[in-house]
Amino acid sequence: MERSHLRTRIKFCGLTRPGDVRLACELGVDAIGFVFAQRSRRRVEPEQARLLRQALAPMVSAVALFMDTPADDVRRVVRIVGPHLLQFHGSEDDAWCRQFGVPYLKAIAMGGSTVDRGEDALFGAFPGASGFLLDSHASGEAGGSGHAFDWATVPTGLSRPALLAGGLSPDNVHAAIEQVAPWGVDVSSGIESAPGLKDGERMRRFVEEVRRADLSVRG
Numbered sequence: 001m002e003r004s005h006l007r008t009r010i011k012f013c014g015l016t017r018p019g020d021v022r023l024a025c026e027l028g029v030d031a032i033g034f035v036f037a038q039r040s041r042r043r044v045e046p047e048q049a050r051l052l053r054q055a056l057a058p059m060v061s062a063v064a065l066f067m068d069t070p071a072d073d074v075r076r077v078v079r080i081v082g083p084h085l086l087q088f089h090g091s092e093d094d095a096w097c098r099q100f101g102v103p104y105l106k107a108i109a110m111g112g113s114t115v116d117r118g119e120d121a122l123f124g125a126f127p128g129a130s131g132f133l134l135d136s137h138a139s140g141e142a143g144g145s146g147h148a149f150d151w152a153t154v155p156t157g158l159s160r161p162a163l164l165a166g167g168l169s170p171d172n173v174h175a176a177i178e179q180v181a182p183w184g185v186d187v188s189s190g191i192e193s194a195p196g197l198k199d200g201e202r203m204r205r206f207v208e209e210v211r212r213a214d215l216s217v218r219g
Helices: 018-026 048-051 070-083 092-098 117-125 173-180 200-218
Strands: 008-011 031-035 061-066 085-088 104-111 131-138 160-166 182-189 193-195
Touching: 008 061, 008 200, 018 048, 018 070, 018 200, 031 048, 048 070, 117 193, 131 193, 173 182, 173 200
Parallel strands: 008 031, 008 182, 031 061, 061 085, 085 104, 104 131, 131 160, 160 182
Antiparallel strands: none
């Protein structure tokens, strides 16, 4: 992926406690993800997510994550939580993702498949996507596995933002940014003590490693 930005954006996903949200904002994270996918151990209810959203600092984006969620449930989250961005991990197509009137990211399964993930294929399938999230799960599986995929398979030359996800942690995010130079990185299990419970020290280290990598890549 060709680097055309000065810093790597950071998204912390799967937060369930207001204190974790506030710390993430203090650390300078760009976006916080709240999970509404039924199969996730980090799933929160819309009313809970509304309280978490109130802990966000100004100019930090709230992202709502879904996977083959009924449209009425997505609309309920949009109404109650008011996310800045939606993120879809299932079999949703572009028209389905666009129906809610909120910008969206589409997660692309980078594991266990030889599906074409080049720019023409991605943009042809999801012309309305604001960007893509490249995750390590195989097609039909849920994300958040904590396992990385082969970064050499990341498509190059994408003209829309792409976030690297899947198995990132404070121990490998520096190497990931040096190799892939993504627009952003997304982390969940790599900064946790248990599913949904973030570890403050790991959160700090993750942000520090991203910033250190940015300085290294910029030379």
